[in-house]
Amino acid sequence: MSLPKELEKILEITREQNIWRRTQTLNLIASENVMSPLAESVYMSDFMSRYAEGKPYKRYYQGTKYVDEVETFTMELMNEITESKECDLRPISGTIANAAVFRVLAEAGEKALIAPVQAGAHVSHTKFGTLGALGIQHIELPFDIENINVDVDKSIKMIEQVKPKFVVLGGSLYLFPHPAKELAPHVHSVGAKLVYDAAHVYGLIVGKVWSNPLKEGADVMTVSTHKTFPGPQGGAIFSNNEELFKQVSRTIFPWFVSNHHLHRLPATAVTAIEMKYFGEAYANQILKNAKALAEALAERGFKVIGENLGYTKSHQIAVDVREFGGGNKVAKILEDANIIVNKNLLPYDKPDAVSDPSGLRIGVQEMTRYGMKEDDMEDIAELFKKVLIDKKDVNEVKKEVIEFRRNFLDVKYTFEDIRDLDKYSTKTLKLLI
Ligand SMILES: *Cc1c(COP(=O)(O)O)cnc(C)c1O
Numbered sequence: 397m398s399l400p401k402e403l404e405k406i407l408e409i410t411r412e413q414n415i416w417r418r419t420q421t422l423n424l425i426a427s428e429n430v431m432s433p434l435a436e437s438v439y440m441s442d443f444m445s446r447y448a449e450g451k452p453y454k455r456y457y458q459g460t461k462y463v464d465e466v467e468t469f470t471m472e473l474m475n476e477i478t479e480s481k482e483c484d485l486r487p488i489s490g491t492i493a494n495a496a497v498f499r500v501l502a503e504a505g506e507k508a509l510i511a512p513v514q515a516g517a518h519v520s521h522t523k524f525g526t527l528g529a530l531g532i533q534h535i536e537l538p539f540d541i542e543n544i545n546v547d548v549d550k551s552i553k554m555i556e557q558v559k560p561k562f563v564v565l566g567g568s569l570y571l572f573p574h575p576a577k578e579l580a581p582h583v584h585s586v587g588a589k590l591v592y593d594a595a596h597v598y599g600l601i602v603g604k605v606w607s608n609p610l611k612e613g614a615d616v617m618t619v620s621t622h623k624t625f626p627g628p629q630g631g632a633i634f635s636n637n638e639e640l641f642k643q644v645s646r647t648i649f650p651w652f653v654s655n656h657h658l659h660r661l662p663a664t665a666v667t668a669i670e671m672k673y674f675g676e677a678y679a680n681q682i683l684k685n686a687k688a689l690a691e692a693l694a695e696r697g698f699k700v701i702g703e704n705l706g707y708t709k710s711h712q713i714a715v716d717v718r719e720f721g722g723g724n725k726v727a728k729i730l731e732d733a734n735i736i737v738n739k740n741l742l743p744y745d746k747p748d749a750v751s752d753p754s755g756l757r758i759g760v761q762e763m764t765r766y767g768m769k770e771d772d773m774e775d776i777a778e779l780f781k782k783v784l785i786d787k788k789d790v791n792e793v794k795k796e797v798i799e800f801r802r803n804f805l806d807v808k809y810t811f812e813d814i815r816d817l818d819k820y821s822t823k824t825l826k827l828l829i
Contacts, residue, residue, distance in 0.1 A: 419805055420798045421734045422776060426596065426712045426759025427568070429626040430766070432810035433817055435666040439628055440821040444659035449649060463658055470665040477602045477672050480610055480617070480634040482641040485664060486648045486656040487631035490595040490620035491520045494564075495530065496648045497616055497633060500640070501589050502561035504531030509555060509563045511574055512536040514743040515546050516567025518593065535560070544702055544743050548575050552582045559586045565609075566593030569740050569757050571701075571708045573597075573607060580613025589615040589640065595631075597710055599624025599761065602671045603679020606710070610636055616644065621660070624682065624711050624761045626809075627667035630660045674809035678764065682711045685760040688770035689713060692777030697785060701742060701755070711761040716742055716754050720784045724752040733783045733793040734801075735776075766804040775800060 399407075417423060423430075431439065443463065449456045452464040471483045487493035502508055510521040513536065519525035527534050535558060538550035546565070555563065563583045565574035576592055583590045592609035598619035600606035609617050616635045621627040633648075635641040649656075671678075690707035694700045699716040700707055707713055717726040723739030730737055740757035741749060760773070768776075779797060782788045818824045 416734075417736075420801055421736050422779070422797055422801060423762045424735065424737045424758045424760065424776075426738075426757050426761070427620070427623045428759070429599075429622055429624070429762045430807055431626060431628060431663060431667065432670060432807045434810060434814055434820070435627065435663040435670070437817040437821040438662035438666055439659050440823065441659055441662060442822060443662060444657075446658050447655045448658055449654055451645075451649075463661070466658075466661045466665065470661045470668065473665055473668040473672070474632060475634075477668055477675065478610070478617075478634050479608060481636045482634065482638060482645075484633045484641075484645050484648060485621075485630070485661065486653055487618075487633060488653055488657050488660075489629065490518075490593070490618060490631040491526055492648075492652050493618035493620075493631035493633045494518075494520045494591075494593060495526045496644055496652045497591055497618055498527055498532060498562070499530055499651065500643045500647050501591070502530075502532045505533065507533045507535060507558055507560040509537050509551075509558060509560045510534050511546050511565055511567055512539040513741065513747045514539045514541070514745075515544070515574065516569035516571075517564075518566075518568045518595065521564050521593065532561075537563070539743070541743055542704075543572070544705065545572050546574050546579075548578045551575075551579055555579065555582045555586060555588070560588050562589045562591055564591045564593055565614075566595065566597070568596060569712065569714060569742075570596045570710055571712055571714060572705060573709060576607070576609045576614055577612040584613070591615065592617045594618065595620040596623050596712070599626065599671065599675070600679050600682065600710060603675040603682075605676075605679040605683050610634060615640055621664055621667070624679070625667065625671065626761070626765055628660045628663040630657065630664065632664075670810050673811075678809040681769065682761050682764045683709070684770055685764050685768060685773050686711055686713055688773035689758065689760055689776060692774045693780060696777055696781045698777075698780065711764075712757055712759050714740060714742060715756045715758065717756055717784070718754045722752050723755050726784065727756060729790065730756075730780070730783060732790040733779070734797040735779060735783070763804065765807055765809060767806065767808045768804055772804075 448460045448463040474483045511517045538547040540547035592614035621630040690713040727739045741753040742755040
């Protein structure tokens, strides 16, 4: 039988996606990344079809001996690179990790203080997201617009006054580290817990270019495993507080996950090993690239925010593009030129401007992983200028983008001399038996 139309269609869509985003676009979404070929090989393994509810060696199903082994070993690796005592890899996303933690720390009706939306809080921290679904009240910490950050003095007063159950720091537009060390003693003095959401910056923490919140007084850290940490999509929870960790860990299953998508485990382990050996070089290059891109854009006349603060200390930069028609319009024009970014609220935007905010958020982590250096950031800035300032034909710029991207097709910061990758995936199984 020849291929049915439906099948041809889905195969073709997948092929187009792979060609487009893997070889032809500048991927500058701050929450995305690319796994190494080795991590992808082990991701495409039999683990993807299996169930293992519960914890290693205490499962509700049979057939899990290798799952137990891989899960235990991956947790050990993750604790090693995170310098933490406890790790749980079962949350299937950062949002689920937050849900489990928040649920343990407060009952419905109780209060949580969160970083303000202007300081980049994630929707899961708010009444519109996970916190709201759990019925926990959110109150925003005061914001300091000069420093594009949480206002420390005012926050201390608010913590003492409100006496919340917990305080959440960390954000999605996250240029400068939130003041965990400064606030932790005050959070603890009212009997509350400090949650640090490191979804975006976990790879920077492992790469030692961002302070480790667990060493700064955070009681628990939630992460995504696919943003600056370049693993499979997923979440994780870390803590050094065994009592608290036990409670959280009991909550994940059965409240927030049943099965935990087991093929993530070997792929997360491979990524952890890559980060152990190459993480510092990768993270240092991310910071250099982010700064270089901010400076190169500013030199060409773009309004990059945070100039007085050196633009950024993370993998991200934010650009005010109101003069070019606002974030919504500009992000679409850039996409036509194969430059992929997202529109974003800037600290001075009203929260309800989400569908047409003033800014763009740009992340350099993925292109760094493809080997880009500071000089290449100049080229990217020039491409932005051609589209938005020179108003060159987007199709022409798109051709230049495709040409430029051709030089960056291989994932770096990984083990290059592993030749027979298919051996580790299900692809060539029949040849192996
Ligand atoms: C991305 C993000 C999350 C959620 O992560 P998912 O893995 O997409 O569920 C949580 N918190 C912050 C601050 C984020 O930026």
